[in-house]
Amino acid sequence: MTELNLVQAVNRALAEAMRADPDVLVIGEDVGLNGGVFRATEGLYKEFGADRVIDSPLSETGIVGAAIGMALYGLKPVAEIQFLDFIYPAFDQIVSELAKFRYRSGGQYPCHVVVRAPYGGGVKGGLYHSQSSEAYFAHTAGLKVAIPSSPADAKGLLTTAIFDEDPVIFLEPKRIYRAVTGEVPDGDHRVPFGKANTLRQGDDVSVFAYGAMIHPVLQATDTLLAEGISSEVVDLRTLVPLDEAAVCASVEKTGRAVIVHEAPRTAGFGAELAALLAEKCLYSLKAPVLRITGFDTPFPYALENLYLPTPERIAHGIRSTVRAG
Amino acid sequence: MTSSEEPARPGAAAGPQDTRGASLQPLEYDEPALQLLLGPTWDETLMTGYRWMILGRTLDQRMLGLQRQGRVGFYGPATGQEAVSVGAALASGPPDWVFPGLREQLLALARGHALETYVHHLFADNVDPARGRQMPCHPTARDVHYVSMSSVVGTQITHAVGVAYGQKLRKDPGATLAFFGDGATSANDFHAGLNFAGVLALPVVFCLVNNQWAISVPVEHQTHVAVLADKARAYGIPGARVDGTDLVAVIAATRDALARARGGGGPTLLEFVVFRMAAHSSSDDPKRYQPKEFQEKARERDPVERLEGLLKRLGRLDDAGVATLAADADARVRMAIQTAEAAPQPVPDSLTTDVFSSVAPTPR
Numbered sequence: 001m002t003e004l005n006l007v008q009a010v011n012r013a014l015a016e017a018m019r020a021d022p023d024v025l026v027i028g029e030d031v032g033l034n035g036g037v038f039r040a041t042e043g044l045y046k047e048f049g050a051d052r053v054i055d056s057p058l059s060e061t062g063i064v065g066a067a068i069g070m071a072l073y074g075l076k077p078v079a080e081i082q083f084l085d086f087i088y089p090a091f092d093q094i095v096s097e098l099a100k101f102r103y104r105s106g107g108q109y110p111c112h113v114v115v116r117a118p119y120g121g122g123v124k125g126g127l128y129h130s131q132s133s134e135a136y137f138a139h140t141a142g143l144k145v146a147i148p149s150s151p152a153d154a155k156g157l158l159t160t161a162i163f164d165e166d167p168v169i170f171l172e173p174k175r176i177y178r179a180v181t182g183e184v185p186d187g188d189h190r191v192p193f194g195k196a197n198t199l200r201q202g203d204d205v206s207v208f209a210y211g212a213m214i215h216p217v218l219q220a221t222d223t224l225l226a227e228g229i230s231s232e233v234v235d236l237r238t239l240v241p242l243d244e245a246a247v248c249a250s251v252e253k254t255g256r257a258v259i260v261h262e263a264p265r266t267a268g269f270g271a272e273l274a275a276l277l278a279e280k281c282l283y284s285l286k287a288p289v290l291r292i293t294g295f296d297t298p299f300p301y302a303l304e305n306l307y308l309p310t311p312e313r314i315a316h317g318i319r320s321t322v323r324a325g
Numbered sequence: 326m327t328s329s330e331e332p333a334r335p336g337a338a339a340g341p342q343d344t345r346g347a348s349l350q351p352l353e354y355d356e357p358a359l360q361l362l363l364g365p366t367w368d369e370t371l372m373t374g375y376r377w378m379i380l381g382r383t384l385d386q387r388m389l390g391l392q393r394q395g396r397v398g399f400y401g402p403a404t405g406q407e408a409v410s411v412g413a414a415l416a417s418g419p420p421d422w423v424f425p426g427l428r429e430q431l432l433a434l435a436r437g438h439a440l441e442t443y444v445h446h447l448f449a450d451n452v453d454p455a456r457g458r459q460m461p462c463h464p465t466a467r468d469v470h471y472v473s474m475s476s477v478v479g480t481q482i483t484h485a486v487g488v489a490y491g492q493k494l495r496k497d498p499g500a501t502l503a504f505f506g507d508g509a510t511s512a513n514d515f516h517a518g519l520n521f522a523g524v525l526a527l528p529v530v531f532c533l534v535n536n537q538w539a540i541s542v543p544v545e546h547q548t549h550v551a552v553l554a555d556k557a558r559a560y561g562i563p564g565a566r567v568d569g570t571d572l573v574a575v576i577a578a579t580r581d582a583l584a585r586a587r588g589g590g591g592p593t594l595l596e597f598v599v600f601r602m603a604a605h606s607s608s609d610d611p612k613r614y615q616p617k618e619f620q621e622k623a624r625e626r627d628p629v630e631r632l633e634g635l636l637k638r639l640g641r642l643d644d645a646g647v648a649t650l651a652a653d654a655d656a657r658v659r660m661a662i663q664t665a666e667a668a669p670q671p672v673p674d675s676l677t678t679d680v681f682s683s684v685a686p687t688p689r
Contacts, residue, residue, distance in 0.1 A: 025494075051494055057524055062483055062517030069487015072472060073422075075494070077487075089513065096477045097484070105465040105473035106455035107679045142680050165682035 004184045007177035009151035010040045010116075012184065013158040014078065018048050020188070021076060024162060025052040027067055028080030028116075037082055038118060038177055060090035067113045068098055076162060077113055084119035084171060085128045091136070098167045099142030114161045118174035119147075120212050120262055121294075121308050126301035132211075132263040132294065137169040138239045138272070144168045144193060145239040149214035151182045153237060156191030164193070173212035180215065194241035198250070202232035204322050205256040207314075208247065208273055210236040213260045219311035220318060229322050239269055247273065248281050255286040256321050262308050265293040287324035292317045349568040349598060351631070356639060362577045368641050374415055374572050375636060376650060378407040378629050380440070381431040383654040385603065387662065388447060388461075392607040396666070397447050401462040403428035405570070405602030408628035409534050411435050412575025413502055416583060420499030422470040422488050424481040426534065427606075429504045430462060436469035444661035450668040456675040462606075470499075478539075479505055479512030482531065486518050489527035489586075500528040500586035502579070507547055508539025510556060519594065523560040528586035530579065531594045534569060536601035541614035554596035562592045569597030570628040573635075600626050 004012060017024045025048075026041055032055035035042030045053040056063050060081055067077040081087045087094070094115065101111035121130035138145050144166050148154040154172065161168040199214065200221055209217045214235050221231035232250050236243065251257050257277055259270040270291040277289055292309045300307050359367040385402040392400045403410065406428050414435030417423070423432055434440055442454065446464040449457030455465050455473070465473035472488075474481055485503030492499050509515055510533065522529050535553055537544045550556060557564025563585075567578040575597065582593035600623030604611050611620075636642035 054525075057517075057520055059513075059517040059520070061513050062486075062521050065480065065483025065514055065517060066487040066490060066521055069484040069489070070491050071487070072484060073488045073491030075491050092477060092513075093480060093483070096475050097480050100475065101473060102682070103679045104455060104459050104463070104475070105467070105679075106453070106458065108454060108465050108467040109473050110682065144681070 001183040002186060003181055004151045005178045005181045006148070006151045006154050006173070007038055007040050009154040009184050010158060010172060011042055013155040013162070014041060015044060015047065016188070017159060017162045018044065018052065023074065024076045024078065025054065025070070026078050026080065027054040027056050027063055027070075029056060029058055029063070029082050031055060031080050036080065038174060040116070040172075041080065060086055060088075061093050064090035064093040064098065064113070064115060067115075068093060068101070068111055071111045071113045072101070072109055078162060079113060079115045081115060081117040083125075083129050084117040084133060085131045087115075087117055087133075094137070094143070094169070095140050099140045102166070103142060110165055111167060112165055114158075114168045114170055116158075116170045116172060118177070119171040120173050120175055121299055121304050122175035122212065124301065124304065127298050130299040130304065132261065134169075134171055134239060135263060135267060135269050138269055142167065143240060145171070146193060146237065147171045147173070147211040147239065148237070149173065149176075149211055149235050150180060151184045152189070153191055153197070155184050156189045157193070157237060159188065160190045160193055163190070171211065175212045176215060191237065193238045194243050195237065196243035196246040197235040197237055198232065198246070199235050200231060200233040202230040202254065204230045204254055205258060205318055206232045206234060206250040206254045207258045207260060207318065208234050208236060209260040210239065213262055213309060216309060216311045216314055217260050220314035223311065223315055224318055227319070229318065231318060244276060244280070247276060251277055251281045252284045255284055257285070257289045258292060258314075258318050258321050259289065260292045260309055260314055262294045264296045265291055266296050268293055287321050290317050290321045349566065351568065351626070352571060352574065354573055354635060359573065362573055368639070370415060370576070371572065371632065371636060372641060374408075374411045374576075375632050375642070376654070377411045377414070377431060377435045378572070378632060379650055380434065380654045380657065381407045381410070382629055383651070383658050387658050389603075389607060391662070397461055398449065399461045399607055400447070401427045401606040402603040403431060405623055405628065406534060406536060406599045407431060408572040408575050408632070409532070409569045409597045409599060412572050413532065413579050416576045416579035417502060418499070420497060421583065422472065422485070422492075422499060422501045424472050424485040424488075424501065424503045425474050426481070426504040426506055426509070427462060428534070430464060433464060433466040433469055433471040436471065438464075438466035438469045438471060440657060441661045441664055442466075444665045445668060448665040448668065449671070450665060451671045451675075452665070452668045453671070456679075457671040458675075479509040479514040481505065482509070482514045482518030483521065485529050485531075486521045486525075486527055489522065489529035489592075490525060492528055498587065500530065500583050502530050502532055502583075504532045504534060506539060507533065507535040507537065507544045507553060508542070509533075510553060511547055519557070519560040519562065519592070522592040523562045526589070526591040528589075529592045530582040530586055531592060532579070533594060533596045534599060535596050536599045537619075538601050538605070538615070540605045540609060552596070554594055557594035562594060564594040564596065566596045566598060569599035570626040570631055572628065572632050599628070602627065
């Protein structure tokens, strides 16, 4: 075990995968000599050279398109999009190509690319360095979507992603890149996809979240313990595949559900979770499902703390849900 | 033909110096020239090419007919563009990879993909390796490194760059061919792909098949550049314009560009000028937008007739030979159609397989 912050854990996963397998390579803007704008690829250029740590021209469609070709040829590319907000020029490549290669070729051309991107608000990044658009990717058949909330999961989920056979959109909560540290297993540490992590056991309400939002959720639920409200906190870890069994089992136990994400509410991933509960667990529910989310607005610069769910807003929501029935 | 009452298209009018849609002066070859360009077995090479071109022309005619009868769902003919696919197939080798556009299926066949398998794909049946998931004319042929295409224009250009990166990184012997049309030069991935390939000096040949039409929009309204091959200059790579109705020229230009790519000389942009002699696809009618004169010019540059004329002039083919080869092609196509029409529809299970490697999509 080594004490690392989240971005160091990402770096560790990349370095160890590249040491283990010469087919793994990294491509993106500023990932080489500069080690990435968040230092996620620090040291890789020196250790593995310019051929495997590629400073690409500034074009997201080029980065993802070239990575797709590399994967078709049998390499294991990890493409870095500097901010999730800049991924849209590559959206066509991700949705039309990456997600569909295996299906449309009848399995002749599997296309395994990991697309890493820092996402989310809380860093004074304004409209274009703060977005949380995981729902677009979860909606696209053929893509897996992983979002770690801790350094150990960052290493474990990224290692799983790199050695998976399917395309993975790997979203990194940049707000807690350095703010969260923790023990990270040494060596080949893999966290399986589709297995949620129950961070707190509880009886009164289930709280579902992922990525950066896990931390304000834990602050809120720890506070509520003093008021006698016992919350079960479930970190989904991967949106696709989704651990439906864990989601349903928790709600069948507590009878109440609160969903927290920083993305806008309309058609966000919370809507999918709420629909799942309505389809599969309706008769276990004692209160309406509540979503605590970002606003249906572009992401604001000055008012980001109003936009983002805070421990206070989350605590208030959980309290009302528990009192509702 | 467009009516004079319709509004003029925006953009600069084509002046006398404008060559965007022009064809090159046709070249005439004698035996020494062919020896020099194609080697001592030039006549076998050209006869092989002719057989494939006849097969392609026969497929187009039969399939458009079957589409009209409702027996296949869609078809995108390559009539007028056969020399590009066949020439590229003859110039390339087994380790080379191909990223096709809509009209390069003949390239897969001439590289060795079975005609029967391709026709199963056109019928979208259960024998189609891709289980009938794609529209017709979108085959996948991994056996000849002919990569699956989407229907999105231009996205394959950056994929070719990625494969070429892999070939260079592993020091493998092959290079990569990327095909796309004149319309694709306006799309994002054309710029991204040529730029990446230039910066990284990759073994890729960009094959721009300028058939002068993107569905209904003529090339003059696609770009303000007089010669599309000149776009190569912006990426610091060589570019050349090639008569794409001339099989000899296509073979020679593609072979040289592939040799330079494999030898570490980096990418090339080849502009093959051809005439789209048929509709964009079974879904449109060129009479709505194409002047009659275009098809008249196109008929003068029919690649099949040109090659036939050359082989006859050099005494390698006569009318009886033409008839025999045409009958052979027709028999092969008919047999493949018969087999495919007897094949079963894709099984329902194939709806949900191959979305992921093993995980099934969310059941409903």
